[in-house]
Amino acid sequence: MSALIDGRDSEELSDETTGELIGPGRGTDRSVPCDHCGLPAPAPADGQLAFCCNGCRGAYELIHHWGLGDYYALRDGEAAAIDERAGCFDDLDRPDLLGRSAPTPIESGDGQRWLKTRLSVSGIHCAACLWLLEKAPTRLEGWHRSAVQMHDRTIEIVFDPGRIRLSQIAQVLARLGYTVTPLMDSVDADGESDQESQRLLVDIAIAGFCAANAMWLAVALYAGDFTGIAAEHASVFRVAGVLLGCVAVIFPGRVFFRGAMASLKTRTPHMDLPVALGLSAGLLGSLYGLLDASREVYFDSIAALVFFLLVGRWLQMRQQRRAGDEVAGLIQMAPLAANRLDDRGRTERIRVSELRSGDQVVVAPGESVSVDGVVVAGQSLIDRSLLTGESQPVEVKVDDCVEAGTDNLQAPITVRATSVGEQTRFAALRRSVRDAASSRTPVVQLANRVGGGFVIAVLALAILTGVIWWWRDPSRVIDQVVALLIVACPCALALATPLAIGVAIGRLASQRVLVRSGECLERLVRPGTIFFDKTGTLTEGRMRVTAWDGDETLVAVAAAIESDVRHPIASAVVAYSEQQRRTHPELAVEDVQQIAGVGVVASVPGVGTVAVGNAGMLRGGLDPAWQASVQRILQDGASPVYLVVDEDVRAVLGVSDRVRRDAAATVAWFQQAGWRVGMLSGDHQSTVDRVAEAVGIPSAAALGQLLPDQKLDAIRGARADGAVVMVGDGMNDAAALAAADVGIALRGGVEASLAAAPVIIGDAKLSKVIELAKASRSTRVVILRNFAVSIAYNVLAITLAMTGWITPLIAAILMPISSLSVILLSLTKPEVTQSDSSAANSPEHLRPELAR
Amino acid sequence: MNVLYIALPIAIAMGATALFACIRCIRSGQFDDLETPAVRMLLDDEDSVRRD
Numbered sequence: 001m002s003a004l005i006d007g008r009d010s011e012e013l014s015d016e017t018t019g020e021l022i023g024p025g026r027g028t029d030r031s032v033p034c035d036h037c038g039l040p041a042p043a044p045a046d047g048q049l050a051f052c053c054n055g056c057r058g059a060y061e062l063i064h065h066w067g068l069g070d071y072y073a074l075r076d077g078e079a080a081a082i083d084e085r086a087g088c089f090d091d092l093d094r095p096d097l098l099g100r101s102a103p104t105p106i107e108s109g110d111g112q113r114w115l116k117t118r119l120s121v122s123g124i125h126c127a128a129c130l131w132l133l134e135k136a137p138t139r140l141e142g143w144h145r146s147a148v149q150m151h152d153r154t155i156e157i158v159f160d161p162g163r164i165r166l167s168q169i170a171q172v173l174a175r176l177g178y179t180v181t182p183l184m185d186s187v188d189a190d191g192e193s194d195q196e197s198q199r200l201l202v203d204i205a206i207a208g209f210c211a212a213n214a215m216w217l218a219v220a221l222y223a224g225d226f227t228g229i230a231a232e233h234a235s236v237f238r239v240a241g242v243l244l245g246c247v248a249v250i251f252p253g254r255v256f257f258r259g260a261m262a263s264l265k266t267r268t269p270h271m272d273l274p275v276a277l278g279l280s281a282g283l284l285g286s287l288y289g290l291l292d293a294s295r296e297v298y299f300d301s302i303a304a305l306v307f308f309l310l311v312g313r314w315l316q317m318r319q320q321r322r323a324g325d326e327v328a329g330l331i332q333m334a335p336l337a338a339n340r341l342d343d344r345g346r347t348e349r350i351r352v353s354e355l356r357s358g359d360q361v362v363v364a365p366g367e368s369v370s371v372d373g374v375v376v377a378g379q380s381l382i383d384r385s386l387l388t389g390e391s392q393p394v395e396v397k398v399d400d401c402v403e404a405g406t407d408n409l410q411a412p413i414t415v416r417a418t419s420v421g422e423q424t425r426f427a428a429l430r431r432s433v434r435d436a437a438s439s440r441t442p443v444v445q446l447a448n449r450v451g452g453g454f455v456i457a458v459l460a461l462a463i464l465t466g467v468i469w470w471w472r473d474p475s476r477v478i479d480q481v482v483a484l485l486i487v488a489c490p491c492a493l494a495l496a497t498p499l500a501i502g503v504a505i506g507r508l509a510s511q512r513v514l515v516r517s518g519e520c521l522e523r524l525v526r527p528g529t530i531f532f533d534k535t536g537t538l539t540e541g542r543m544r545v546t547a548w549d550g551d552e553t554l555v556a557v558a559a560a561i562e563s564d565v566r567h568p569i570a571s572a573v574v575a576y577s578e579q580q581r582r583t584h585p586e587l588a589v590e591d592v593q594q595i596a597g598v599g600v601v602a603s604v605p606g607v608g609t610v611a612v613g614n615a616g617m618l619r620g621g622l623d624p625a626w627q628a629s630v631q632r633i634l635q636d637g638a639s640p641v642y643l644v645v646d647e648d649v650r651a652v653l654g655v656s657d658r659v660r661r662d663a664a665a666t667v668a669w670f671q672q673a674g675w676r677v678g679m680l681s682g683d684h685q686s687t688v689d690r691v692a693e694a695v696g697i698p699s700a701a702a703l704g705q706l707l708p709d710q711k712l713d714a715i716r717g718a719r720a721d722g723a724v725v726m727v728g729d730g731m732n733d734a735a736a737l738a739a740a741d742v743g744i745a746l747r748g749g750v751e752a753s754l755a756a757a758p759v760i761i762g763d764a765k766l767s768k769v770i771e772l773a774k775a776s777r778s779t780r781v782v783i784l785r786n787f788a789v790s791i792a793y794n795v796l797a798i799t800l801a802m803t804g805w806i807t808p809l810i811a812a813i814l815m816p817i818s819s820l821s822v823i824l825l826s827l828t829k830p831e832v833t834q835s836d837s838s839a840a841n842s843p844e845h846l847r848p849e850l851a852r
Numbered sequence: 853m854n855v856l857y858i859a860l861p862i863a864i865a866m867g868a869t870a871l872f873a874c875i876r877c878i879r880s881g882q883f884d885d886l887e888t889p890a891v892r893m894l895l896d897d898e899d900s901v902r903r904d
Contacts, residue, residue: 130892150887194884201878209871213864233856240860 036060036177059176063132066139071132089170092119092182097337097351101182103166106158114144114160119180121155121173124148132176143169155180182336197314203252204310210248211303217241218300242286245299249283253306279305282459338370339363341414355420363408363415371417372424375400378413381567382406393567409567410594458484465802476804484801500782500826504775513768513775514760520742522783524776527674528722528741530769531715532667534681534691534704536729537746537766539657543568545576546638546658549629550651555582558612558643558651560589561602569641569655570600573612599641608646617644626652637690662767663695669770671696676721679703680711680728680736711736727769728757744769786822793821 035049036056051057063071095102103115124130130148133155137143142163147156157169170180217237224234260276282302339347341360352370355361360376363369369382379397384406393409396402402415405426421427462481469477501522505515515521532538548555559577562570592602599613611617622630629652630640638656642649670677678701681688688704703714712735718724719741726733726740737743737757745757746766761768800806877883 130888134892148888149885152885194881197884198878198881201883202875205871205874205878209867213867236856236860240864 056177062172062175066136068132068135068139071128089167089174089180091337091349092166092170092180094337094349097349098182099336099351099353103161108144108160112160112162114158115166116156116158117166118154118156118183119170120153120183121148121178121180122153124150124153124178129178133173133178136172136176140164140169140172154183200310200314203255204307204314207248207252207303207307207310210244210252211300211307214241214244214248214300214303217244238290241299242290245283245286245302248303248306249279252310253279253302255310256306285459353421355417357417357420357423359417359420361415361417362412363402364412365408365410367408369402369404369406369408369415371415372403372419372426373401373415373417375402376414376416378411380408380410380413383409461798461802468802469804480801480804484798500779500786503782503826504779508772508775511768511771513772515758515772520758521772521776521779523723523741524725524773525780526722527670527676528724529676529678529718530670530725530727531678531680531718531736531740532663532697533726533728533733533736534679534683534688535657537660537727538663538667538679538691538695539659541657541729543572543655543657545572545653546636546656547629547633547654548576548651549626549633549653550643550649552580552582552651554607554610554643554645554651555580556587557604557607557610558653560587560604561592561600561610561612564592565594565600572655573641573653611644612641613644614639614641617642618649619647622649637694659691659694660766662765666766666769667695667697670773673773675725676718677701678714678718680706680714680726682706682708682711708733708735712739715740727766744772782826785825789825790822 032050034051034056036051036059049057049060051060063069091097098117101117101119103117105113106116108114121133124133130150133148134146137146142160143157144160145156145158148154149156157166159166159169173180217240221229221234221237221241223229224237256276256279279302282299282305286299286302336352337349338352338355339362340350340355341347341362347362355371357371359371361369361371361373365380375396375398377398379395381393382396382402383393384403396413401418402413403426404424462484465484466477466481469480504521508515535541555573555577559574559582562573588605589602590605592600594600595613595616598616599611601609601611601613601617603609626649633640633652633654636654636656638654641653641655643651643653667677677697679688679692679697681691681702681704683704685704688702689699692699692702706714711733715724715726715736716739723741725742725744726736727744727746728737729746733745737745742759743757744759744761746761759772761772797806
């Protein structure tokens with residue numbers, strides 16, 4: 001009967017869709033990007049599509065089955081990796097558990113009662129996601145409409161409850177890689193930030209109106225200086241202009257005065273102070289100038305200043321909102337419903353927000369724990385990676401503590417809540433992410449400071465010019481003051497930084513490095529400290545079978561036993577069997593028993609009692625032959641796993657989280673460039689030391705067993721010696737990514753860390769961090785060049801204007817030339833050079849054509 | 853040249869009308885989501901026969 005699991009037979013039984021059968025290839029090191037999500041996937045046979053996991057294959061096939069294959073042409077990045085663990089969505093069918101997302105009935109066109117609901121959805125990246133999500137309803141009976149709002153990552157779904165349930169829709173979306181969850185009852189209602197943005201926009205509209213009208217009035221006055229203007233008309237223009245300037249300063253400009261007052265009260269210098277000074281100087285000067293027709297008025301410049309400062313403030317607010325609120329919205333990983341156990345031993349499904357401390361909660365396997373508490377019944381394995389970054393699940397039994405946000409993997413446990421809701425450690429982590437993200441210094445501040453100082457300087461120089469020319473030639477006072485005011489346009493100065501950064505961001509984006517905040521580039525110029533996370537950053541972040549010594553025909557059997565087990569090693573075995581094309585779906589497996597902390601035992605008819613697990617599975621000693629392979633596996637840094645058939649060891653597997661191929665080279669590059677390179681990990685120190693040795697980080701700088709807040713402390717501690725860069729991917733890195741001066745997230749990590757980090761590496765290649773550092777250096781050069789040019793220009797032009805060499809007309813011609821020269825200088829900057837390593841690693845030529 | 857006394861208020865009034873229209877648009881929430889419409893206009897409406 002062993003022919004059943006003979007290699008040949010199992011090959012014939014293997015899934016047709018996996019395509020041409022290949023032998024148990026040794027070339028498993030070769031990896032190509034997954035055709036769905038772009039993560040590394042085992043190379044398929046020629047002409048076949050590559051997938052990193054079955055989830056991605058499922059999503060790809062579903063999308064093509066729907067006839068929506070255009071998705072792959074539309075998208076600009078890769079799709080979200082499919083979370084194969086996407087669980088059960090039954091809670092979505094219970095309106096009482098949905099809170100703010102409870103469906104509301106609406107009338108359809110033909111008098112039927114449909115339901116409408118708004119859910120938050122994670123996994124949206126680009127236009128193609130939107131397209132797919134909004135096209136999906138046409139392919140699913142009973143789902144009528146969906147509308148996506150990208151800014152807050154929500155989707156509005158209209159469906160016919162008679163024909164489809166919300167949970168079914170959620171299931172389909174999960175297969176595509178989008179997870180929907182009910183909206184959270186956040187502490188600050190989401191309408192608040194919308195309202196704040198609306199208020200600011202109204203202010204901008206008023207300031208823009210004033211600035212634009214003041215501008216044409218000023219043009220009329222300047223023109224009048226040349227061609228002559230009736231004194232009566234000139235004074236009408238001046239009065240109208242000053243009125244507009246007053247409106248701009250008093251209504252939209254009031255925020256600056258409020259800020260300046262606060263800064264005076266607290267005695268901390270704030271960007272609003274020079275701005276408010278400049279504004280009041282301009283306003284008072286204009287009002288005074290109004291008294292005498294020969295004096296100058298500055299109403300157009302103050303109105304424009306208010307307008308541009310407000311626009312800058314709005315852009316900054318938008319960016320912060322994205323960074324802060326979106327993070328908080330995305331970390332919707334805590335479940336919203338839980339099973340509460342009442343006094344009579346019955347369980348009741350209720351909203352997590354209704355839980356009180358002291359309640360007993362039953363957590364089913366595959367569910368997340370919803371409270372911090374103590375286990376009172378049952379024992380199981382808990383995946384705490386979200387909170388602590390530990391790569392291995394932890395065993396818990398009665399009296400052990402569990403935290404909200406961790407996943408129960410194995411068996412149901414009952415937990416007595418000690419703290420709930422906002423008191424949990426998970427909520428604290430979420431808060432620290434939000435705070436760290438929104439306290440980042442905004443790039444606009446510099447522009448404001450320069451703007452405010454510039455206004456004061458120009459006004460002072462204008463007064464000085466007026467005084468000088470009053471002594472020398474009173475008839476030319478106005479000409480020279482006007483020439484100065486025109487020529488001293490801060491455009492070039494203001495453009496110097498943003499333009500250079502914008503160009504660099506564009507060039508990096510074409511290399512799949514997405515930089516969301518320009519100041520990161522400025523901070524990467526000088527060497528500082530760079531920290532790498534371990535799991536998923538320096539390593540690939542998922543367990544793989546790296547060695548299989550012994551009976552290869554048992555791969556399918558091992559996979560069949562492990563297929564329903566939720567454990568990283570089980571997933572590694574299943575993935576290995578798929579990769580080797582040794583799957584055997586029809587294989588009957590009976591009496592699957594999980595032995596916590598050891599492994600799995602099952603009986604397979606025709607094979608015998610099969611056990612897969614660690615040394616705890618072994619009865620008695622191990623053959624010397626097997627000893628040798630265990631030694632070899634341990635030397636490779638992998639953990640040995642034994643496959644035992646009827647108490648007879650038949651194979652030894654090596655399972656490990658491999659170090660990325662470009663990790664050592666990246667670390668070496670940064671060390672050579674003078675950076676201090678360190679590692680921050682939540683994993684055990686022994687694992688951390690092994691990886692540190694492999695990539696060349698000194699063991700003193702490789703810190704293990706860190707909690708998220710300890711990571712934060714490490715980053716804050718390193719602040720003293722220059723910029724701190726954090727490269728990571730895990731959820732437990734999110735706060736650290738946001739707190740570091742530059743947070744770099746590798747794509748393929750958890751969504752929350754992507755939102756917290758200002759830099760995202762789209763194809764999850766570690767070597768792109770080097771590209772980023774190089775780009776920041778060349779950007780620095782361009783910025784300095786731009787500053788030099790624009791300052792030289794301004795100094796020269798202002799001197800000429802003050803000494804009477806240029807007339808207002810020539811000034812008006814010279815003004816745009818400085819801006820143009822800065823633009824040209826920025827565009828002709830040297831290319832961000834592509835490093836040899838990334839060119840060689842580029843898998844483009846390996847990528848099979850999407851022949852459909 | 854006294855037409856100026858009529859033209860100036862008219863110009864300001866026209867601008868103010870546009871300003872009020874703009875403020876109404878902002879208050880009605882048209883500017884809350886600035887990302888989706890920009891992306892949505894890139895998508896074709898080829899809709900389509902249902903394939904089952």
